[in-house]
Amino acid sequence: MKRLAIVTTVLVLLAALTGCGGKTEEKAETTEGCEIAMISESADMDGDSFVKATWDSVKSFADQYDMAAKAYEPEEASKESYLASVKEASDDGAKFIVLAGSAFETTAYDVQTAYPDTDFLLVDGVPHDDSSNYATAANMVSVVFAEEEAGYMAGYAAVKEGYTRLGFLGGQEIPAVKRYGYGFVQGAAAAAAEAETKVEMNYRYAGTSGASEDVEKLAAQWYEGGTEVIFVSGGAMTDSVVKAAEKDGGKVIGADLDGGSLSETIIASATKGIDSAVETVLRSYEDGTFVGGTAFNYAAKNDGVMLEMGSSGFSDFSREDYRKMFNQLKNDKIQLKKDTGVDSVSELTGQWVTLKE
Template sequence: MAKKMLCLVLALAMTLTFVACGGSASSAPAASSKPASSEAGSTATEGAEIAMITDKGDINDKSFNQGTWEGVKAYADANGKTCQYYKPADATNDEYVNSIEQAIQNGAKVVVTPGFLFEVPIYTVQEKYPDVSFILIDGNPHNDDYSDFKTADNTVGITFSEEQVGYLAGYAAVKDGNTKLGFLGGQPVPAVVRYGYGFVQGADAAAKEMGVDIEMMYTNTDGFAATPEAQAMAASWYKNGTTIIFACGGSVGNSVMAAAEAEGGKVIGVDVDQSSESATVVSSAMKGLAAAVQQMLEKYYANEFPGGQNLNLGAAENALGLPMETSKFEKFTAEDYKALFESLASGKVTLQKDTDAESADKLKTEKCKVTVVAL
């Protein structure tokens, strides 16, 4: 059912207009001592029936939160529904639960939560509010000590095979002539790790085909914000010969792009097509966040909500890919991309995931030397 339901995810994602959310955030009555920010997505701020709770990043992160919110807002605007987002006071399970309950108290019937960090909060609330439906992106509900995994009948978990699109990006980068690469990721949550591991393996596969040796600098930050430290790290890599960096972590990408602009480097974006963010962006490792959310909302309002299921989407479901129409590759062609994508979709290529290695330098590579550094 997942394949039938979401076979157009990538096509929809590629055609969605990438714009910042309009309007300014307002303060809504909070369920905790600190107010959560909220924004109207359609016609009302109070009583919105579709709610989204932001992860650690900002709603305008040009990446994960924004991509998910755009799916919520696009559906609401097209179907005359009201929507609203809430920004928790802190990135803790308690504050996530507080924001979810605040949204429900304000009238939300569907709550969308983007990110692995919502797995425990959704586990906590899903059976407490059986009349509310929950869409959990990038995770499956479980309790705090991982001893119990349960996706209730009013919840659907959606994960993506980020290692596959990371592989596409790494392979393309090397085929395009880059031999010194970088991966600068956000907090190493499973999705970010899968992106990075795939990037390493794709680069290694291309290097083996070409008979060249390549090097990759690799690090993660402790969050998803743009920081002077991340920018300085990226700048040092460019100065030392790195030509392209996969910026994988929300607003962390802004730090990498700033460094690339100053040092003449190149960038691979993440989650959505980030080509409009900087002339340095060569391509983006995309997954169909907005389209997947819209599909789930369509199912909810058609009384076909796939509650109780955990869906994993990848190349076989056309749920991820590189936006070749806006990519700036010089040697890697559309024909190359099509053949590579089909090898993933068919299952011909199998990849190591986040659970298969303790760190990127422990991956089984032959031609890619990975140097993991601390930020």
């Protein structure tokens, strides 16, 4: 089946949340049943900034509307475990289930037909089967983000700030992470071309989104080799890069959430409006206006992605510089390549960026 067209306007709704059982975190002291559930794509919800942000949004909405909510943490990152968690939530009485992460795309495809009386929100992906046939049922809404735009802002700002030796370290090589990386390269290339300045960039996927000594060692090698700032997209692995930066005097640009308060090494954060997206769909569920079968795209044009400037460590890249760059993206003056239609990241560098993979 063909991928449904992404809807570029976002419903202005705010939602309610609460959840269910299993290996869970509760919003309210509920002993039985639940109305809203969130399922994490890993067993370490607190260590994954994206999943934690999704849960915080669900929990906040639940508090506001006095609804019972629980978050499920599957025993392992597998489709079998995800399906088991959905069943557990459904058995506990969940009427609305949030699937947090692109790892749920094939699971979402299955459960939307297996549980026709349950409404679903897939955050950061679009339902498809194992053969990449896309379909979003009437009880499913999916939300995706223009990570390539957020990544572009990070790369452009870094070079405008004066950094010429950059690194991109992604977690797993999945579409959202690739879009961050591809955008970062394109942003750095654009700024380098404007300044006619040569830029070197290390580019790698770690194969994990978890914190690890291997990630810390790799980041340390980059810093010791002259890399000035690393843009990291990979959940808890950001902590490992920050550790290396603190030891070696490097700088970090984070992804998904504003991490400026976590470490002085984090000079900026390329963020996406997870809270707004989750609240919007939950609100539609709460007020009875939920419309399934749609996918919403959060991008610069609807303030769905941004570069956090309030906590940034930039001195040369000004708010006015940011405003001009953001408005160009918002008004479609900049056309970016995404994760599809690109055979290699080297296609995106232009003549001013030298890539090290």
